[in-house]
Amino acid sequence: MKITFPHMGRLYIPLKTLFEELQIEVILPPFNNDKIKSIGCKYSPEYSCMPFKLILGNVLYSLERGADTVIMLGGSGPCRFGYFGHLLNMIAADLGYRFTFICLEPSTLPRDIYGFKKLAGCSYGAMARSLTLGWKKLEAIDALEQKYWSCLPYFRERNKYKDILQQAADRIVTCRRAPDIGRITREYSSTMDSLSYHSYRLPRVAMVGDIYTLNEPYSNQNIEMLLTDRSIETHRSIYTSSWVKNSLLPWEKKVYYGRAKAWAKGYLDNSIGGFALDTVYHAIQGAHAGFDGIIHIFPVTCMPEIVSCQILQKVSRQKKIPIMSLIIDEHMEKTGLETRIEAFAELLHNKKPGA
Ligand code: SF4
Numbered sequence: 001m002k003i004t005f006p007h008m009g010r011l012y013i014p015l016k017t018l019f020e021e022l023q024i025e026v027i028l029p030p031f032n033n034d035k036i037k038s039i040g041c042k043y044s045p046e047y048s049c050m051p052f053k054l055i056l057g058n059v060l061y062s063l064e065r066g067a068d069t070v071i072m073l074g075g076s077g078p079c080r081f082g083y084f085g086h087l088l089n090m091i092a093a094d095l096g097y098r099f100t101f102i103c104l105e106p107s108t109l110p111r112d113i114y115g116f117k118k119l120a121g122c123s124y125g126a127m128a129r130s131l132t133l134g135w136k137k138l139e140a141i142d143a144l145e146q147k148y149w150s151c152l153p154y155f156r157e158r159n160k161y162k163d164i165l166q167q168a169a170d171r172i173v174t175c176r177r178a179p180d181i182g183r184i185t186r187e188y189s190s191t192m193d194s195l196s197y198h199s200y201r202l203p204r205v206a207m208v209g210d211i212y213t214l215n216e217p218y219s220n221q222n223i224e225m226l227l228t229d230r231s232i233e234t235h236r237s238i239y240t241s242s243w244v245k246n247s248l249l250p251w252e253k254k255v256y257y258g259r260a261k262a263w264a265k266g267y268l269d270n271s272i273g274g275f276a277l278d279t280v281y282h283a284i285q286g287a288h289a290g291f292d293g294i295i296h297i298f299p300v301t302c303m304p305e306i307v308s309c310q311i312l313q314k315v316s317r318q319k320k321i322p323i324m325s326l327i328i329d330e331h332m333e334k335t336g337l338e339t340r341i342e343a344f345a346e347l348l349h350n351k352k353p354g355a
Helices: 012-021 034-043 050-064 081-094 106-120 124-154 164-175 180-193 210-213 225-229 240-248 251-263 276-288 303-319 336-350
Strands: 002-004 069-073 100-104 205-207 233-236 293-299 323-328
Touching: 002 050, 012 100, 012 124, 012 164, 012 240, 034 050, 050 069, 050 081, 050 210, 050 323, 069 081, 069 106, 069 124, 081 100, 100 106, 106 124, 106 240, 124 164, 124 225, 124 233, 124 240, 164 180, 205 210, 205 225, 205 276, 210 240, 210 293, 225 293, 225 336, 240 251, 251 276, 276 293, 276 303, 293 303, 323 336
Parallel strands: 002 069, 069 100, 205 233, 205 293, 293 323
Antiparallel strands: none
């Protein structure tokens, strides 16, 4: 079996570990780039959202290079994610690729995992070990990313240490034992603390929106770095590990959505698919937590986020917090985004003189 899966930020680290621990060969596409995007755009329906186009580009690239199995999450609910997997499967099959397609749906996860186990021919014990190791890596990478973005604007020599997160990620990639992952995480976490200088507080921005655009730097034009370069501290509202916990573990899901609905009450009373409820909840929570501004980022044609975008205007007025919505598509030029970020950053610095 030669398995492939699409990129979303550093999610490849735990997934690669998970499959390699089961002795399954992984065909990893390159990180998202213009070539991958053009493959995806060429074969996608025109009005697909950007995540679909990039995911399709990833999968077609890997199938062309010998992958015979594709695995990805499918969705449920009224957002397009619900049919991503099936549409992608049909497009690739129409193009003549023959492969096994495994779509993990949150509502049928135990059955899907059992199907994968049978296909991979591995034991439950081996699955449990590789899942545990993969999960530890996912948690470690997300914790380090969180730390990195909140510390990087305060680094004494920012440009010199910009690649510190990649160094940590490279070391975690090769780890085979959970205690080593913990040790590397602690080591890099304290290094980041020691490099930061906190005698002042920079403007803080909460990043809200759909999970893919928030977590995939190619898709969001590396917006966190653009903000950091303008001395803004950023906080991403959804990481993959938090999404896994809040959406796939039934007991966590109940608590999370109960809290989200309570915060969003009066603005959006129920989930309407995608990440709309999360976006409204995180924006309101961010306003109460004292953030100086909120950036809402999402792809063109994303229906749930178009709805939440309207609601955020009311949140901005009533909570008295600047909110900038950025709508991304495959034609967006970085210069256009930079101009808007520049203006927003200036607004926040002017509101927080002395930072
Ligand atoms: S949330 Fe939006 S961007 Fe994500 S899959 Fe659904 S429609 Fe596409």
